[in-house]
Each structure stands twice: as structure tokens, then as C-alpha cells.
Amino acid sequence: MPWKIILFLLLSFVSIAGIAFPIVENPQTWYEFPNIPGLEENAKIIFFHVPTAWLSLIAFLMSTVFSFRYLKRKDLDDDAKAYSSAQLGMIFCILATVTGSVWAKFAWGAFWSWDPRQTSIFALLLIYGALFALRSSIESEEKRATLSAVYSLIAFVTVPFFIFIMPRIMKGLHPGSADDTNAGPVVNFNMNSSMLLIFFLSLIGFTILYFWMWKVSYKSIIYQDKLNKNLIRG
Amino acid sequence: MFSKAFAVFQKDFHSEIRTRYAINSLAMFIIVAISVILFAVGQEKISEALTGGLFWVVIFFTAMSGLARAFVSEEERGTSLTLQLTASPSIVFSGKLIFNVILVFCMNTVIALLYAALFESFIIQNFLLFFLSFVFGNIGLAISSTIIAAIIAKAGAKGTLYPVLSFPILLPLILSSVQLTLFALDGTTIEQAKFELAIVVSYDVVMLTVSYLLFDFIWKD
Numbered sequence: 137m138p139w140k141i142i143l144f145l146l147l148s149f150v151s152i153a154g155i156a157f158p159i160v161e162n163p164q165t166w167y168e169f170p171n172i173p174g175l176e177e178n179a180k181i182i183f184f185h186v187p188t189a190w191l192s193l194i195a196f197l198m199s200t201v202f203s204f205r206y207l208k209r210k211d212l213d214d215d216a217k218a219y220s221s222a223q224l225g226m227i228f229c230i231l232a233t234v235t236g237s238v239w240a241k242f243a244w245g246a247f248w249s250w251d252p253r254q255t256s257i258f259a260l261l262l263i264y265g266a267l268f269a270l271r272s273s274i275e276s277e278e279k280r281a282t283l284s285a286v287y288s289l290i291a292f293v294t295v296p297f298f299i300f301i302m303p304r305i306m307k308g309l310h311p312g313s314a315d316d317t318n319a320g321p322v323v324n325f326n327m328n329s330s331m332l333l334i335f336f337l338s339l340i341g342f343t344i345l346y347f348w349m350w351k352v353s354y355k356s357i358i359y360q361d362k363l364n365k366n367l368i369r370g
Numbered sequence: 371m372f373s374k375a376f377a378v379f380q381k382d383f384h385s386e387i388r389t390r391y392a393i394n395s396l397a398m399f400i401i402v403a404i405s406v407i408l409f410a411v412g413q414e415k416i417s418e419a420l421t422g423g424l425f426w427v428v429i430f431f432t433a434m435s436g437l438a439r440a441f442v443s444e445e446e447r448g449t450s451l452t453l454q455l456t457a458s459p460s461i462v463f464s465g466k467l468i469f470n471v472i473l474v475f476c477m478n479t480v481i482a483l484l485y486a487a488l489f490e491s492f493i494i495q496n497f498l499l500f501f502l503s504f505v506f507g508n509i510g511l512a513i514s515s516t517i518i519a520a521i522i523a524k525a526g527a528k529g530t531l532y533p534v535l536s537f538p539i540l541l542p543l544i545l546s547s548v549q550l551t552l553f554a555l556d557g558t559t560i561e562q563a564k565f566e567l568a569i570v571v572s573y574d575v576v577m578l579t580v581s582y583l584l585f586d587f588i589w590k591d
Contacts, residue, residue, distance in 0.1 A: 207587055262538040269534050273525050279591075283521050286584045290517065290539055293580050294573075297542035301569055 143344050150338040154183030157334075169331045175311060181239045182335055187342035189232040189253075192260060195225025195346065200292040203285035213358055215281035218288065219271070220353035224346060226264040233257055252302030253310040259298060263291045371461065378457060378465025382440065386469075396436040396477050403428045404484055421485070421492045422551040426544055428481055429511070433474065434533040437515040440466045441523035450523075459589040460582055463516070467581075470519075471512040478508055495557030499567075502560070503550035506570045510543045510577060517581040520588045543573050 159169045159177055172179050202218035205211075236254070237247040248254060270287055274280040327335065386392055407424055416424075444450040453462055482504070485492045494500045518536045525531065546566045553563045560567070 207584075259538055259541055262541070266535045266538055269531060270521070270525060273531055275526070279524065282587055283525055286587050287521055287535065289584060290577075290580055293576055294539055294542050297569060297573060301542055301545055301566075 139344075140348075143341060143348070146337060146341045147345065150183060150334060150341055153334050154180055154338065157330075163328055163330070166330045170328045172327070175243070178239060178243050181235060183338045185232060185235045185239060186335070187339050188228045188235065189257065190339060191342055191346045192225050192229035192232055192257070194343065195221045195228060195350075196260065196263070196288075196292070198350070199225060200288050203288045206281055206285045207289075210278075212277060212281060212361065213354075215277075215285065216357040216361070217350075217354045218285065220357055221350055222264060222267055222288070224349055224353065226261075226268070228346070229257065229261050229264060233261060251310050255302055256298045263288075267291070372464075374457060374461045375464035375468065378453075378462055379468040382465065382469045385443075392436050392439050392473060393476075396432060396473070397480070399432050399435045400428065400477065400481055400484065403431060404481070404488065408488060416489070416491060418491045418555045419552055421489050422555055423548055425481070425485055425492070425551055426548050428485075429478055430537075430540065430544060431533070432477055432481065433511055433515050434536060436477070437470055437473065437512070438519040438522055438532045440470055440516060441519045445523045454589065454591075459586045462589065463520070463582065463585045466520075467512065467516050470516045471509060474508045474512040474515075478504065492555070494554050496554050496559065499550065499558065499560050499563055500554035502567060503547055503554065503563075503570065506567070506574055507543060507547040507550070510570060510574045511540065513574060513577045513581055514539050514543070517577070517585065517588075520585060524588060539577075543570065546570050546573075 153167070157167050157169055159171055159179065161171050163170050169179070199218045199221040202214045202221065206214040206218060233254075236257070240249065240251075240254075241247050244251075267284055267288060271280055271284050274283060407428070441450075444453060457465075486494070515536055518532065518539060521535065522532050546569045550563060550566050550570065553566070
């Protein structure tokens, strides 16, 4: 129980700090962020957008890991874990897409411009959508678990290709991409230590939040299955 | 191993020759798709880049309309259990894959010939590059659509789900193949395009390996 209070305080601190701390030319005190040329006030989205994008990937990874476990052990609990992780991943993926494109409207002038990162998050959205479409089309539990596990493993091996193809096909606009001369690799040297601290606190806080949500979600699915089975047995 | 896989292919080939369902529907689909594009284009003169992209639009949707047959027909006729008894999963997959590779090659050759005849800006400057990307792109397309067809056949919902599931898996292949087709139309040398070629070849290898590893789980009920 105490860690939930700590998580609440951590996320509250991150939200307040991320929104309210001023961005100035020459930071003097610890609560002032440096001005990153080309990003200015828009830089503050890093505390909320990057964690959601990060979590949409982590959730996909966990979903793949438990799909693999399901194929090895044929335990329906693993399928519940993979499915609930995919559900959360879809939510974070939508959040990352929406926050990113609202930010892009102000930074690049358009909601969508097929930047490599935008294209890859779009591919991730498509994979999640296809997974749910597949799951909803199958009645039998075991069959649904097996087929969706196989599909998420097949989708997982295509992910590395995007990393190699995207930069060759499209020019990167996103801060931190290889040919970005304006903002440069944001994470490495343009942020000062307090900005980095809050960024990593935000990443840690959101990651714990994800694991918590995931646990609640898969436990509810597992208990629901158990209840249904008991009902059928009478 | 290979002779058994070839026997599965022969079985499919004979039943295809008997009904000619896949060939007829694919041929009609190609004609319909290309004529829709031609009507939409009208008198407009379209650029090379657009032609290369439209080429892959037709290929993708034609593949989606016909390639699911390999496994869906087994489920429809109720013959998949017999096939499970007589052959091991990897042999069944090999046989179906050979059938789909041949089907994809026939269909894409027809599409390429029609494009060369009907679109003025579809002029291939570097034929060797086009040929290489065509061969490896077709193999990748056949592998991915065969394994997704196996999933679809077991999933019950056959029609609309197939393109939905295939598109994210095929996206890396389509993106680099569109790029390679543009290079071939531009007359880029193979040396400059070898990165994309390597992507397509490694995609083929990775998907082939994953398909053989995972097909057992799909096929066994």
C-alpha cells in the first residue's frame, strides 16, 4: 500500500514540475529548465509524450513475451496477461499518437506528416488493431489464445525492419532523429540535470503505473474466467 | 521431404485446374483494379513515383483477394483433418507455399506486363534491379500471406480480416519494394539500392524462419 501513495506523489510531482517549471535562457536554480533551440516551450511535452510512447512499446514487448510463454506452456493465464498488456499498450499507443500529433501541429505546422516515428507508431497501432480484430473473431478460448499468440510473434519480428527502413525512406523531423540538426539529440546534452531528473522520474513513474494497471487488469480477467468455469460446473 | 511437399502442391494444383477458381478470380480482380485506376487517372499524366506506388497497391490487393484460398479451401471442404493425418505440418506448409509462390509470380508478371502496356510513365530504366526486387518481393509476399492465410482459415472470419492482419506484417516489405520500384524506374544502379535489396532479402529469410517455427501451433488443433 505505501508504494501506491509514493507513486501518486511521484506522478503528481512530475505533472506539476513538467507543466509549471519555467523555461529560461540561463537556468540558475534547480527548478528552471534550459531553452532548447527549435523547441522552446514545446519541449515540455517530453515529460508526458515520451513515457506513453515508451510504454506502448514495453506493453507490446510484454505481450509478445507472454504469448511466447503461452505457446510453450499452454496456460490460459499467460494469454490473459498477454491480452491485458496489449489492451494497455493500445491505450498508451493512442495517447502517444494524439499527444504527438497535437504537438506536431504547433512544432511542425501539421498534425500528420509521415515522419519515421509517426509511421512506426502508426504501424504499431495497426498491429494492435489487427490483434484485437483477430481475437474478437474467434469463439474458442484455446484457439483464440494460440492464434493471437502466433500473430503477435509474427508481428514482433517485423518491428526491427521499421527501425532500418524508416530513416532511409523519409526525412526525420522528430527531435532526436539522426538527421535533425535543429534540436539535436535532445536527451543527451541539451537538457540540464534537473530536466533529465524529471524526465527519468516521469519514465519510472509511468512504468510503475503501467505494471500496476497491468496486474489489476490481468487478475480481473483470470478471476472472471474462474468464476465462469465455476458457474458452468454448477 | 521435398517430394512429399511437392505431392501436397500437386494436390492443390490439380484441384485448382479442376475448378480454376483462384486463377479466374485473380485475373478478373487484376483487370478490375487496373481499370479503376485508369478511370480515376483519366487524361491526367501521372508521375513515375505515383505509378510505382500504384503498382504495389494493385499487387497488395490482388494478393489479398486470392492468396487466402490455399488454407481457407481446406477448411471449407473439411479436408484439413485428413491432411493433418497424412502429412507433417512443415510439409503441408511447404506445399502450400510452393503453390502460393507460383500463383504470386504469375499474377505479378501479368500486373507488370499490363502496367508496362497501359501506363506511359512506367518505363523501367534498370531492368536487373527491377527483376531482383520483383523476385524477392514476390517471395516475401507469398511467405507472409501464406502464414496469415493459415491463421485466417482457423479463425473462421475469412473475408475482411485477411487484409487487416496482413497489412502490418507486409508493411516493411511494401515500403522497401515501392522504393526499389521507384529506383528501377529512375535508373538507379544496384550499388546504390543494395540497402533496400538487403532489407527485402532479410525480410524473406526472417519471415520464412518464423513461419516454419510457428506453423505447427496454427495447424495442430
